[in-house]
Amino acid sequence: MSYEVNGKTVEHDEEGYITDISQWSDELAGLIAKDEGIDMTDEHWEVVNFLRDYYNEYQIAPAVRVLVKAIKKKFGPEKGNNKYLYELFPYGPAKQACKIAGLPKPTGCV
Amino acid sequence: MAKVEFTTPELREDRANPQLVEGAMSHSSPYLASADHQKDLGFPGELVDGWQQKAVAKLGELLDKNRALRVYLDACVKCGACTDKCHYYLGTGDPKNMPVARQDLLRSVYRRNFTLMGKIAPGLVGARDLDEELLDDWYKYFHQCSQCRRCSVFCPYGIDTAEISMAARDIMDHIGKGQKYCNEIIGKVHKIGNNLGLPEAALIDTMEGLEEDVEEETGVAVKYPVNQEGADVLLITPSADFFAEPHVDGLIGYGKVFHQAGISWTVSSYASEAANFAMFIGSYEQMHKVALRIRKAALDLGVKRIVFGECGHAWRVAYSFLNTLAGPWDFLDPKYPVPQHILEVTHDLIRRGALELDPSANDDKVVTFHDSCNVARASRMGDMPGGQFEIPRAVIKAAVNRFVDMPEDTICDKTFCCGGGGGLLTDDLLELRVKGALPRMEALQEVVDKHGVTHMAAICAICKSQFTKVMPFYGFDMDMVVSVHQLVGDAIQLGAKE
Numbered sequence: 001m002s003y004e005v006n007g008k009t010v011e012h013d014e015e016g017y018i019t020d021i022s023q024w025s026d027e028l029a030g031l032i033a034k035d036e037g038i039d040m041t042d043e044h045w046e047v048v049n050f051l052r053d054y055y056n057e058y059q060i061a062p063a064v065r066v067l068v069k070a071i072k073k074k075f076g077p078e079k080g081n082n083k084y085l086y087e088l089f090p091y092g093p094a095k096q097a098c099k100i101a102g103l104p105k106p107t108g109c110v
Numbered sequence: 111m112a113k114v115e116f117t118t119p120e121l122r123e124d125r126a127n128p129q130l131v132e133g134a135m136s137h138s139s140p141y142l143a144s145a146d147h148q149k150d151l152g153f154p155g156e157l158v159d160g161w162q163q164k165a166v167a168k169l170g171e172l173l174d175k176n177r178a179l180r181v182y183l184d185a186c187v188k189c190g191a192c193t194d195k196c197h198y199y200l201g202t203g204d205p206k207n208m209p210v211a212r213q214d215l216l217r218s219v220y221r222r223n224f225t226l227m228g229k230i231a232p233g234l235v236g237a238r239d240l241d242e243e244l245l246d247d248w249y250k251y252f253h254q255c256s257q258c259r260r261c262s263v264f265c266p267y268g269i270d271t272a273e274i275s276m277a278a279r280d281i282m283d284h285i286g287k288g289q290k291y292c293n294e295i296i297g298k299v300h301k302i303g304n305n306l307g308l309p310e311a312a313l314i315d316t317m318e319g320l321e322e323d324v325e326e327e328t329g330v331a332v333k334y335p336v337n338q339e340g341a342d343v344l345l346i347t348p349s350a351d352f353f354a355e356p357h358v359d360g361l362i363g364y365g366k367v368f369h370q371a372g373i374s375w376t377v378s379s380y381a382s383e384a385a386n387f388a389m390f391i392g393s394y395e396q397m398h399k400v401a402l403r404i405r406k407a408a409l410d411l412g413v414k415r416i417v418f419g420e421c422g423h424a425w426r427v428a429y430s431f432l433n434t435l436a437g438p439w440d441f442l443d444p445k446y447p448v449p450q451h452i453l454e455v456t457h458d459l460i461r462r463g464a465l466e467l468d469p470s471a472n473d474d475k476v477v478t479f480h481d482s483c484n485v486a487r488a489s490r491m492g493d494m495p496g497g498q499f500e501i502p503r504a505v506i507k508a509a510v511n512r513f514v515d516m517p518e519d520t521i522c523d524k525t526f527c528c529g530g531g532g533g534l535l536t537d538d539l540l541e542l543r544v545k546g547a548l549p550r551m552e553a554l555q556e557v558v559d560k561h562g563v564t565h566m567a568a569i570c571a572i573c574k575s576q577f578t579k580v581m582p583f584y585g586f587d588m589d590m591v592v593s594v595h596q597l598v599g600d601a602i603q604l605g606a607k608e
Contacts, residue, residue, distance in 0.1 A: 014141045014290075015537060058312035063353040066319055082355060092579075094354070095537070107295050108305030109350040109357075109385055109421075109535060109571035 005031050017098070017105050021055075024102030033100045036091065044088055044100075046075065051101040061098045061106055116541040118583040119201055119548045121555050127194050128203035135204040135545075139250045140538050143288035150297035151396060154286035161285040162240050166223050168281045169216075173224065178270070179277055183220045185267040186213060192261040192271075197526050198254050201545035206251050209261035209271045215248055216278050249287060252278040254542055256532035257390065258483035263523055272532070276392030279533075283391055291536035295387050299400050304349035304383035310336075313379050316352050320362055330604040332369040334361075337411065338376035343368065344408050345377050346428075346449070347419025348385045348571035357574050360420050360593025364452055366602045367595070370466075371459050375417070381407035384424035385571060390533035397427065401435035414443035417450045420593055422482035422531065422570030425451055429489035451491050453569065456598060457501045460508050466603035472510040475565045477597065478557050479506055479515065480550065480577075481525035482570035496522070502594055506567055509601040514561040520553035528568075530576030543576060544583045551584045558586075567594045 003010045003018070010023045016032060018024060029048060033040045040048075050070055054062040062070070064082065072080020085093035094106050145155030158164060173180045192209040194200065199207035206212065214236065221228030221237035228237030238244060257272035282288065295305045302309060308316075317334035324332045335341060345368075351361040368375045381403040388396030408416055416439075418428050428449045433439065439448040447454075459465045479502060491497040499522045507513050520526050529546030557563040568574050568591060577591040 058315065059309050060307055060312050062312075063316055063358065064355050065323075065358050066316060069319065069323070104307070106306055106353065107291075107298060108353075108383075109348050109575050110306065110354040 003028060003031055015099070015105065018102050021102050021104070028102065029100050032102075036096060036100065038089070038096075038100070040100075043079070047071065047085065047088060047093065047097050048101045050074075051097055051103060055101070055103050061094060061101075061103050064094055067093060116544070118544055121548070121552050121584065125549070125552055128200055130205055131203040132205060135198075135202045135207065135254060135542065136250065138254060138539065138542050140253050140534075140536060141290040143290045143293040147290060147293045147297055148283070148286065148288050150300065151283070151288075151293055151393075153283045153288055153293070157286045161245075161287075165240055165245075165281050165285050166219065168284045169220065169277070170224065172277050172280065173220075176273070176277070179273055182213070182269045182274055183217050185269055186210060186217065187267070189266060191264045191266060192269075195261045195264045196255075197258070197260070197529060197549045198256070198542065198546045201529070201548035202254075202542070204254075206247070207254055209265075212251055212255055213269065213271055213274050215244065215251060216274050219244070245282075245287070248278050249282060252282070253289060253534065253539070256483070256527045256530070256534050256546070258527035258531055259487045260483065260524065260526065263487065275532070276390070278392075279390070280392035283393065288391070289533065291538075292387050292391050292533040296391070296396055296400065299383055299387070299403070303378075303380050303403065305385055305387065306349040306353055308349055308352055308382065310379035313352060313377070313382055317377070320358070320365070324362060324365070328604050330369070332365050332604070334365050335374075335376040337379055338374070339411050341374045341376035341411065341413055343373055343375035343415045343417050344381075344404075344411060344413040345375050345417050345419060345452075346381060346384045346404055346424070347377065347452075348421040348424060349383050350385075350571035350575060351419055352382070354571070354575055355578070356589075356592050356596060357420075357571055359596035359599065361595075363593065363595030363597075363599025363602075364419060366599045366604060367452070367456050367459065367465065370602055370604060371455075371464050373455075376411060376413070378407035378411060380410070384418055384421040384428070386424060386427045387533060389423055389427055397431070398435050401427065401432065404432075405436040408439075409441065415446045415450065416442065416448055417452055417455055419452050420569040420571065420595060422484040422572060426484040426488040451501075452595065453501050453505055454491050456595070457492070457505050460505065467508050467598065467601040468603055469509055469511045469601055471601040472597055473512075475510055475597075476512040476514060476561060476563045477506060477510045477565045477567055477592075478513070478554065478563045479503060479521070479594075480528065480566050480568045480573055481521055482568065482573050483525060483527045483531055485569060486523055486525045499523075502567075502569055506594060506597060509597040514557050514563055516553040516557050520549065526550045526553065528570075528573040528576040529580060531570075531572050535572050535576055540579075544580045547576070547580045547584070551581070551586070554586070555584075565590050565592050567592050567597060569594050
């Protein structure tokens with residue numbers, strides 16, 4: 001199970017989450033997004049980049065609430081809400097956006 | 111990444127028996143645990159040589175250890191009372207999802223190997239050798255049981271299919287055929303302290319964020335402490351409460367209750383998980399190991415009480431087994447039960463007049479309540495029979511003006527599972543989860559139509575996540591699901607008694 005991007009092979013698990021997060025690239029994100037039926041816009045990148053920054057600091061994706069708050073702070077209340085994030089990532093901002101950002105899937109009762 | 115195409119069942123007004131469809135869910139099978147996930151729990155990494163004999167030997171071991179299991183496997187008289195009681199059967203029509211058929215997957219092997227008639231005349235008594243085809247069915251159909259025990263309420267002998275499915279999963283783990291979702295999660299608890307894999311720094315950041323939000327919204331500095339030594343209460347709550355919606359609103363509510371009652375409390379980063387997934391895989395050893403983290407945290411922090419947050423099976427494990435798993439709790443304050451449920455705490459405070467609630471804060475809502483299976487059928491709250499039904503309702507009614515129950519055969523001890531319990535809350539089982547939610551969705555639709563219900567409150571992290579995910583398939587808004595302590599938190603008059 002792998003993605004092919006720029007002549008490079010990147011392994012992923014059964015659900016499409018890459019297994020080595022250091023293998024992530026912008027091109028790969030675009031490819032995963034396409035698989036998910038998402039066209040990456042600037043708005044999508046804002047979320048993906050925030051997730052990656054947060055992950056680098058805390059070794060986990062942010063809670064949905066933390067994400068909403070950060071987006072609100074940066075881009076205003078019209079973007080800082082759950083509904084907006086679900087419009088960008090219909091399968092759920094936590095799981096789908098994490099997959100595109102190359103981060104592990106949040107597990108547990110979520 | 112294969113996405114299974116499926117059709118969401120239609121809501122039926124008559125809620126009749128479904129049309130039987132042989133093999134309707136024979137394609138449904140969760141991802142296998144990887145060798146690493148297996149080994150983290152001390153299970154073999156892949157299907158072992160001689161797995162047939164080893165599985166039978168493990169079953170023999172379980173029969174010796176758990177007398178109830180033997181009784182359940184012996185007692186069935188095929189009366190049929192259970193057949194139409196399982197939500198997965200009602201939602202899929204697959205006859206192998208009738209509880210008796212599910213039990214028979216294990217019972218047939220039990221009879222073949224452990225009963226005289228099964229040994230000499232297997233064909234007469236439904237006895238079977240365990241072969242590859244049967245093992246495959248075990249893996250599929252014991253992962254189509256959410257261990258909710260609704261069938262056992264209707265069984266005249268009280269046969270508990272949950273125990274049978276736990277035993278089957280335990281056997282499969284021991285021959286190298288574990289489920290990815292549960293086993294990966296239990297491994298994370300051992301390493302990081304919670305199902306989510308939320309490290310201490312992220313937990314602290316999350317809780318600080320809640321303090322900011324609540325203060326901004328209410329003007330009151332409610333604390334959300336982590337690892338605070340000497341606090342009175344150690345709150346053990348599902349890690350989903352730190353992460354997901356609408357769970358986190360419940361956590362905000364717990365904090366407001368403690369604040370208003372003047373009870374000092376803390377969560378622990380070491381034991382930052384209530385949900386003990388080891389119960390789902392039937393492993394006493396793993397359940398013990400997970401529960402011991404709570405003991406260590408309680409001792410390290412020097413707390414006087416242990417309170418559990420809104421989590422269904424956590425409460426079953428805590429209520430039924432915490433003492434044998436991780437006791438004795440003689441170092442805690444004997445004035446309080448060990449453990450307590452957050453609803454017991456809140457209920458008691460309301461009764462004593464220690465909390466001021468203004469239910470008009472929730473006047474935009476007509477609320478119904480989903481009884482979580484493990485709370486309803488495997489535990490109790492308070493000191494009276496049925497307290498687990500009464501106390502959540504009493505708390506909701508103190509926090510909202512308009513409350514309506516769903517139909518009588520779908521609540522309290524007859525409640526339907528949300529469709530995602532028992533280690534099935536995983537994307538690779540989404541079709542099963544959507545279809546298994548059918549009976550609950552039908553009951554909800556009835557009160558929406560008759561009484562204009564706008565919200566369904568729940569007290570389990572799995573129920574909340576499951577409903578948020580599957581309700582849109584039935585045309586309901588995901589925001590209809592709320593935590594009970596979200597209702598409490600919104601109604602509470604902070605500072606009123608200060």
